[in-house]
Amino acid sequence: MIKKINHVGIVVHDLEDAVARYKKLGFAIDRIETMPDFACRMAFLPCGESLIELIQPDEPGHSEGLHHICYEVDDIVQAFETVGARLPVRDPAPRAGAGRTKVFFMEPADLCGVETEFAEMPKT
Numbered sequence: 099m100i101k102k103i104n105h106v107g108i109v110v111h112d113l114e115d116a117v118a119r120y121k122k123l124g125f126a127i128d129r130i131e132t133m134p135d136f137a138c139r140m141a142f143l144p145c146g147e148s149l150i151e152l153i154q155p156d157e158p159g160h161s162e163g164l165h166h167i168c169y170e171v172d173d174i175v176q177a178f179e180t181v182g183a184r185l186p187v188r189d190p191a192p193r194a195g196a197g198r199t200k201v202f203f204m205e206p207a208d209l210c211g212v213e214t215e216f217a218e219m220p221k222t
Contacts, residue, residue, distance in 0.1 A: 099171055099180060100169045100171060100177075100216075101169075101171060102148065102170050103168070103169060103170070104168045104170035104219075105148055105168045106151065106164070107151040107153050107165040107166040107215075108151065108165060109153050109154075109161065109162055109163060110153065111154070113141055117143075125145070125150065128142040128149065129141070131197070133196055135193075137155060137156040138153050138156055140152065140154075151168075151196075153165055165213055166214060166215050167212060167213070167215070168201075168216070169217070170217055170218075170219060171217070172218065174192040174217070177202075178191070178192050181204070185205070186204070187205070188203045188205050189202040192218075195215075197220070198220040201218075202216055203216075
């Protein structure tokens with residue numbers, strides 16, 4: 099069911115500053131998106147087969163640092179049903195995510211305190 103780690107999300111206070119810092123490490127920018135449904139701006143930086151997702155929340159008060167891990171799946175509905183039968187799922191159904199993905203989130207308390215996302219990539 100899980101294909102790979104799609105991305106690791108990191109909360110930052112200043113997206114442009116964070117992008118500049120990661121560029122100094124040799125990362126390139128794939129894209130920057132504004133996601134009103136998630137109340138944030140995000141920059142995606144390729145890292146091998148995965149991405150680093152830098153997240154600047156619209157509202158202040160979030161601590162900087164590791165936010166979540168996202169697992170890529172082929173079929174988001176099947177993953178939602180399978181995972182939801184085993185552990186509590188936060189979202190009532192899969193929903194639209196960044197980059198035309200379909201996503202859902204788990205309850206962190208049920209996965210050792212780790213915010214966990216599942217995502218299906220858009221079909222080309």
